[in-house]
Amino acid sequence: MEGTIDISPALFRDIAITISLLLLATYAVSRIVFPKMFAATYDFSKFLNFKLKDEFGSNLRLLSTESFYFTLILSASLSFVLLILIYGLNQIGEAAFVSWLIPTGFWAGLLIWLGVTASFQLIFLIKYLFIALVGVLFNLPASTSRHFQEVQSLNNCFVLAVTLVCTVVIYSNFMIPQILINGIIIVTLIYLLYRSLNIYLKLEQLKLYSKLYIFSYLCSTEIIPAIVGIKLLT
Template identity: 25%
Template sequence: MAFFRSIALSTFVAALFVTAVFAQSRTEGIGPANQYYPVHDFHDDFQVYDEATKAYVPYIVEQHADQTALSTYLDLESNRHYNLLISTKQDGYLFINASLKRKLRAGEWSVFSIDSLYRVYRQPEVFLTLYGAPGLNDKRLFIGYPKSATQKLVVLRDDNLSVRPRTFSVYNNFFGLGLLFLLASHAFLFSFYHRAFLRFYSLRDLLSLRAQEESFLINRPLSSTNVLFILNLSFVVAYLIVFVQSRNLDVFVSRRLLGAQNLGAVLGEFIVLSGLAFIVLMGKYIALEVLGGLYKLQSIINIHFFKVLQSSMLFFTTLTLLLVVIAYNTASMTWSESALLLPVLVFYLMRLAFLYIVIRSQEPIKNLYLFSYLCIVELIPLIIGLRFAL
């Protein structure tokens, strides 16, 4: 009996020792100076490119031990406020979305802020590739959270449970409030400027080549009525820009222009964008006045500006409503720049041709003058806009 008791006691002590050793190793953490808690280990997530199937397949030690490039997807949205930690035993390279980003020094940890990666790439996830020595043991890839100097050590359990921030979008509340605001602004114009509203939002009136030059909307482009409708169009354009930004598509080359992190900042961006759109629309009328004087088209300038407003109101309002309906009914839909850019390009080219027909029917003018006039006021701003946007 004493013999069995000694064996049981020795086994119990050994178990306690092993548990203590493993617990200690887990609390030490990972990364530089073990300053990070591991949130996720990509050891079992790596993929390799298979030439036979022309696709990425899961890494299998028996089949892919000689592979030098291992890839995996990194979910940026679900891992905000964490860090990406990379280490290789031999020199290697890090590729993000098939683009070389950094050389990995042997035995050194490279730490990336996932928030910074999200601000740079504006995508829900990115594709990482570690290139270096063959095999899986050469590469270590983790998502970690930095330890606090005043924080008590936490023993990480083997159940792999981790606390992550809830995924949220700062745009959700804004879109609801924005739609209510646009509904209220359109309702205001419909109630107090009923005749003008029906005229601006009439497709039949837009396609009419013979505009009513004596109309109160055409004779006074900068009247209070027209200015209110221009301001309302500015709200619609600003809402559309914020919507496109929320789909992780950069409207401007510099990502610092639109990078709000809370509802108040998004509302501020909406107000600024509305002001910029209003200034551009009003500036366009001034440009038409100047060029109209040079080309002796003063009698057609107001009709030209009215047709531009009519077409823009119908198109951008319809496009905004269509995109919002699609977004709310297909939450998992992948948005692309080409899918959003194509209808805008088609609209501007069709409007350019339509304006040529309208002006040609109103004024006896040489085609060369008319083409140069329309290129300056319609086509060149479009080309410049496409150069610096999207």
């Protein structure tokens, strides 16, 4: 098929299974070594609650070792999901614009995964610094970073769920079903909109933020990047 980059389904499956095993082992070790922190980070009840609680954004201290560790797991999981998505798009000839992310060998695949993981980690750092800068410009208190932590907590839960779904599919198929690709894109779009609404309502309840700040933050760091990202993948 024109625009499709040749890669053995068996090769990609080996790469994906290896990465998924590394991720699952990391999640398991984290659950055993940091039980309380793990439970707080992957608290799915936050998806069902729009009310502000005392622990809003207070699970992890930003730029701490614990925050870096769980953000790294998030980045690695996101990288895995992205590679699955790109491989699925490549099957239908829609991944030519990111052909450099299609592995040509087993070790090349792992290196690409690590490289994309590092890129996501850098993006999260830049995003935090940007939010901190906006807080300074709007002369808001230092506690404004709490919403970034809340966003990351929701991200951790969502990406974990998608990672588990992708893992099950990889274990049972050599090819990525088109329904999975469409499902990831549609569910991600719904999640991003829901997350923006969730965070907006919680930020408003803090009584520390102007509506202008909340709107500017969500547009510049959440909504616009999400629309651009979804557009590129469709």
